[in-house]
Amino acid sequence: MAEYLLGVDFGTGGAKATVIDDSGAVAGYAFEEYEIITPEPGWSEHDAEAYWPVACRIVRAAIAEAGITAERVCGVAVSSALPSLVLVDSQHNPVANAYNLMDRRATQQVEQIKKTIGEDRVFDVSKNRLDDHPTIVNLLWEKENRPDVYRRIWKALTIDGYITLKLTGVASLHYSGAAFYGVAYNLVERRFEPDLLADVGIPETLFPDLYPCEAIVGSVLPGAAAEVGLAAGTPVAAGQVDCNAGWVGAGALEDGDIQMNLGTAGNFGIIHTAKTFHRSMIACAYTTRSDSTFITIPTTTTGGGLIRYLRDTLYAAETAAKSGPDPYDIMNADAEAAPIGADGLVMLPFLMGERTPIWDVYARGVIFGLSLNHGRGHIVRAAMESVAYALYHSFSLIVETGQKINTPIVLNEGGAKSPLWRRIITDVFNVPTVLVKRRTGAPYGDAILAGVATGIFADFSPARDWTELVEPMEPDAAAHAIYTEYFALYKRLYEAVKHEFPRLAELRRLAAQLGGDEPRKRTPNEGSNE
Secondary structure, three states: OOOEEEEEEEOOOEEEEEEEEOOOOEEEEEEEEOOEEEOOOOOOEEOHHHHHHHHHHHHHHHHHHHOOOHHHEEEEEEEEOOOOEEEEOOOOOEOOOEEOOOOOOOHHHHHHHHHHOOHHHHHHHHOOOOOOOHHHHHHHHHHHHOHHHHHHOOEEEOHHHHHHHHHHOOOEEEHHHHHHHOOOEEOOOOEEOHHHHHHHOOOHHHOOEEEOOOOEEEEOOHHHHHHHOOOOOOEEEOOEEHHHHHHHHOOOOOOOEEEEEEOOOEEEEEEEOOOOOOOOOOEEEOHHHOOOOEEEOOEEOOOHHHHHHHHHHHOHHHHHOOOOOOHHHHHHHHHHOOOOOOOOOEEEOOEOEEOOOOOEOOOOOEEEOOOOOOOHHHHHHHHHHHHHHHHHHHHHHHHHHOOOOEEEEEEEEEHHHOHHHHHHHHHHHOOOEEEEOOOOOHHHHHHHHHHHHHOOOOOOHHHHHOOOEEEEEOOOHHHHHHHHHHHHHHHHHHHHHHHHHHHHHHHHHHHHHHHOOOOEEEOOOOOOOO
């Protein structure tokens, strides 16, 4: 009789659950979106109270679709988009809205740590830049701005850590997620540095216990089992960051393997065992050997999120329609009708600041070259090209270091299903690409992790055997030559305006004081790191 495994992933825009059997076949799948709350410029939150009800609904739906009883699920693993932050009290209840990966509020705390501790010391320990690791800096923000909330905090968790806590009663943090706590987390030694924490002023008692990704941290409690639809006693693995989950599930296992996601955030990951880290990139432990393997993850903050924003604004009528073509299909057709370079239209895709490699919390979106001859399709194409430029900027810097990269680039989740977007990336990068045929993404990798953690799989190698790569593309030399010129313009454009972004933020703040902005909500697209 087949054994079944459950994977659950919480992205920036929604959550997915997948049930697979021990031959890798997908038996059940469910997805549900949730809202992003943006009460202030640079803030990006979720209603933390919504996570557990969403988990209960999608797990029950996936098991129902699989047509199995809960007792046949032999293991569970959860992932989430990181960095994220769920603050809970000693009763395991959230004490505030959760932070998601687009939140950039703690700018003053970042500057404070730069002055008192120094960026070199932070990088030497964490192997990551200070800017993009908001768990510790956001805890400092809470301490300094919301002391009443801060005093109620028992543990600072990731989203997946919160779901694992609800399932098992155990507060846990896996090695891949710990890197996103930043500042004082020693990536190579896999521990928090007490001296650094003392200098920052955050006690280690706020952090959950550390575990390898493939460890079993506990089992499903009877009360949780009744709510979520699992059997009490089902083993639960420590989990993983969601980009790792997607890449593991699509067979990225070896040194130099590279995969790309076009979720709410756009990113790609390159696996390595060498303890060599790039100052302008993100690094964390990789799931397959989380005590000794790493992955470098260049990231643009609004990848698929930019396309979703255009869908909700420029294609609002099509999105609201009860029937007819998928709005994304219309957008792709419109964009495909526009020429390379979108007929002289260039965008900066920094709607929520930017991460690698420019690390600019103040950066915002720019449309350059707009004229009366441009339509919606030109803007959509320019947006796709801008995300490709942002990712290529990081890729080109990594290539210069000589780091091992196994081509083709494997495109995995989110907007990667768009042939046009894949063609743009193939030509901008000037590297062959392929597409993962299976569309279940991160929760599939979580289910495989659950299988390894429970001993159903000896290792992660079945993931490669079960992955089918389709629709190979070769780069077009002539297109790459044109894109090279546009990419240079893209970089010059940012350099020309970057000094004005902080002033723009100040003007936005002054104007808001006159009118009293209300918190805004939007629901971005689903997918990995989304």
